[in-house]
Amino acid sequence: MGVDFGAAGVAMTRLRAALARAIAPVTPHDDLTHWRLSAFLETADEVPFETTADGTITYAGPRSVDLLGYEPADVVGQSMAVVLAPRELDRARRLLSDSLVAGSGWTKERYTYVTRDGQERELYSSALLHVGPDGEPIGFTGTLRAIDADVAALAAWQRTHARVTAAIEQQALHAVYQPIVSVTSGEVVGVEALARFTAEPVQAPDRWFREAATVGLGTALELLAVEKALDGAQHLPPGLYVSVNVSPQTLLSGRLPRLLDESLWPTSRLVLEITEHVSVDDYAELLPFVDEVRARGARVAVDDAGAGYASFRHILRLRPDYIKLDRTLVDGLDVDPAKRALAGAFVTFGHEVGATVVAEGIETEQELRAAAALGIQSAQGYHLGRPAPVDQLAGSLPRPSPPVPVPARPPQDRAAT
Template sequence: MASLTMMPARGRMWLRAGFGVGVVLLVAQFLTIMPAVRSWVSGHSWADDILQDAVYLLAAALVLTRAVVVRQDRGAWLLMAAGLSFYAAGTVYWIAVVVKQDPPPYPSASDVMWLMYYPFAYAAVSRLLRARQSRISLSAWLDGLIAAACAAAVASMVFLTGFTWGGSGWSVVVSLAYPIADIVLAGVLLGAWALSGWRLERLWILLLAGMGLNTVANGIHMWETTTGMSIPGHWTDTLWTVALAVIVAAAWQSPQPTSERLPARALVGVALPAVLACVSMALLLAGSWRYDGLPRASSALAAAAITAAIVRMLLTVRAVEALADARRQARTDDLTGLPNRRLFQETLDRDLHDRDARAPLAVAIIDLDRFKEINDSFGHQLGDRLLQLVAARLACAVGTDGVLARLGGDEFGVILPGAGAERAQEIAARLLAALRLSFDLEQIALHVDASVGVAFFPDHGADCVMLMRHADSAMYIAKDDHIGVAVASTVTDLDDGRRRLATLEELRAGLDRGELILHYQPQLNLTADAVTGVEALVRWNHPERGLVYPDVFLPLAERAGLMGRLTSQVLEMAIEQCRAWRADGLKLAVAVNLSASNLQDTALPGYVADVLSRHGVPSAALHLEVTEEILMRDAARATDVLAELRAMGVRLAVDDYGTGYSSLAYLHALPVDDLKLDRAFVAHCDTDPRSAAIVKSTVELAHNLGMRMIAEGVENGAALELLRQWDCDLVQGYHLSRPQPPDRLAAWLRQRQPPTQPDHGARKPAIADR
């Protein structure tokens, strides 16, 4: 018993001696059952008296010592020690005084002391329960009522059957007090165990067993007294002694951590109340068959147990319904009412379990394109409504061919049992066609596109995880290649997917650590034959891979919603560098590329104005380039942002002209200053007559619309001369210079042309300066 280690060495020695004496007394009590020993004890009554007194006094002393030595549950064990002390005092007084009187008085002081044991025992059990169960549910209360009522009903049948009301007033009261106290104790013990959740803690089990044995011994003694029959061998004395020993053992159990106090199995928690209710029912039936019936108290207690059991059953039914509802909700998407990712995976696992390898099955992952921009542009409420409409349309398109689920965000999954490659692709195309029809939302017609990845069992995996990985990887391929539907192919797809995710996480960390750098490519003004501007091109200075070019990480940043952070850093670096060059006498304009998602951010103009003001750079020194891709997004919103930027004095250009819609309508509507013709036309204008015609006509178009023409991708002198002849305004390309770090570019510029006087006044804000 670990509690002994808390005592001084001398105290431990005395305590061990006490336990040793207790073992000797327990053995001696068992020996008195033997006929030979029993015969000797009958002739030497003093030995039996000493044995009984020693047993009760030692039990009370050991429990009291435990309460003093160990702080945990001290109050409960002090109460138990007090109860046992009264019981021991009553026994000593009985043996020393009462039995020597002729006739022995009844009731006597011993009866009062014996009865005092019960309230202290009740209080001790209650305190132990409260220390272990701070909050008790209604079902636990009902279990306690069932257990207590059933135990009390059984005890009352034992104690009250044959009870007579003979004698004077106090003798009747005391005679009735004993069975009532034992009946209550039986109910308290079993009820407390039920309230504890039927926990299997050693201390609890031993205490209930010890006190229960004591009650059983009292019942046997009452039966002997009532019937006039006695059990040979003083078995009742032995049971009382064993009960005291078990209570002492319970008191000295090492405290168990909460994590080790094991609750009963769920089956026990359901079965025990049911068994107790059946016992109560059996008591009532037995009483109805008997001529004299049961004591009224027994019948009332049994009826109470049955009533509590009925209420408990109703609560259990409600709990089961609530649990089923909770399980359904845990597997259902709140927004769309579709199965969620958990149910999707469970269904797929179930379909794959022991599935014949020849039986086809397909898994499709559907991800909406640019859904984040819809949320950012129109708000989450409209985005949620769109998801609900998308879910309904997909459900109609899938029909009975498969199981549709929302996996999270704007991602959906479909399980297609029995679908081979051809059938699965046909269904995927049907899903895309359904989504591409416009959605009418709050007087706004939105067009939605999606990317679908498809994987097949068993080609791409025999379990849920592998199939979903392959389908997810194929979906990203479809998104990157803008092909709508992609079928998983090899393990390489998974490797690519892992690399993309790893790159994305490294990019997040790189943005935090400031790993982005800018290289600058000069733009030659053909009219002035001087470099008047540069284009800022972002690079990622990866700590392990070195320089990573934007085609690797910009698409990932766009999909992950990182373009806002990335663009902010690029603008900050570009304008800071522009300020440094101007202070050094190099009056260069800096061109920065914006993505289509940047133009959905209404806070962008304010941010640009703030950066220009902080660095003292005039707005005319900043050129912003956008692609024709804005027409695939919210063109009206982008136009408002561009107009605000242009009103500040920032110069705007359409980048990669000729690779997108190339619509004269949007050129007329967009507030832009420059056209930047894509390198695909410029690079071959000196050798391909068609390319030459496109370049020449585009220069004329730009001039007719009041715009400047910028040609990128100038690779040789012949192309440069043609562009000069066609009156192109600005050119850039490898023939002129590759993109360079700012220090190398500055040296290159100084060699090509002398710098002007340093711009010492450039720190004065000049946002509206053009």
């Protein structure tokens, strides 16, 4: 990363070339040479460096700490590989080799570097060939330069957009299914479809969807995930419902009904979990789209109930058919009276409005029994079954177990609001 060598910088280019020629008879370790380079070039955003022909750092300006967090002593004597992102190494080696063959340097090559604390940062690199008294190349004299924040943000946006676009075009995802089990009978009543990505880079599904949303491709990626989930569901055991995640933004796009109409999966066995990773500002605008999918037979669930105020508002406005309790509320349900009280309030509310309450993240038999004691109707979690591809799911579905005893609830509790 380096210096702007546009038309306005021609004089600067010539001056730097003259400087390089002036210091050519001096070895790269000469203190006077480095003082002259630093005084001439160094700022907070632009730091000089020298390397040998094979990329070993022989000098780094004192302000290298501003760009990458390294003191000069940390990197001098080390290969450039110490500060470059691993994926950049082959390209950097080719640049050095090509520059030596051509007898020249390079201008504003953009590379990703790794700061001392492990963060990636893009910088411009520019350099002139550094020759010895005999005219033979001995290395490079150049600069690293910070990229303008707006330029860097645009470049990051473009990379993310290209990465998500490629994943969509290549359909580089598939669905896995986690069983949803009746708490009282132990029978599997449905599954939640979850996306798994095969595209690079390897990262959590939530991050793929979050990145897609930031570059305007969130709806396209969600619709692809729903399509894959419904296609795979054709091979599920009969009688199960499928729950899929959709954001309010995808509902507002108006594109979901057409996908449901074209799918072979019956909407009467479909549950739409409406997420709220982005706040809903206008429920009056959203509700007609919710009604449209309900008119096709689909049911609606609200996820992450109990995780915050927004989930309560979501429940009150959407009047869901299913209320899915957040894992943070279910964890330790058997030993935490406050969590049991809040979960019990959701159960009471569900009875009043005709909604089924589902406990997510059940990981122990004790949590399952506590859920049953509260009157929670369904549950999912690793204790009951891990997400699996559809062809592996049938063999991994939990067998019906003896009913979990459910204590009778006092009449005043059932009437409570």
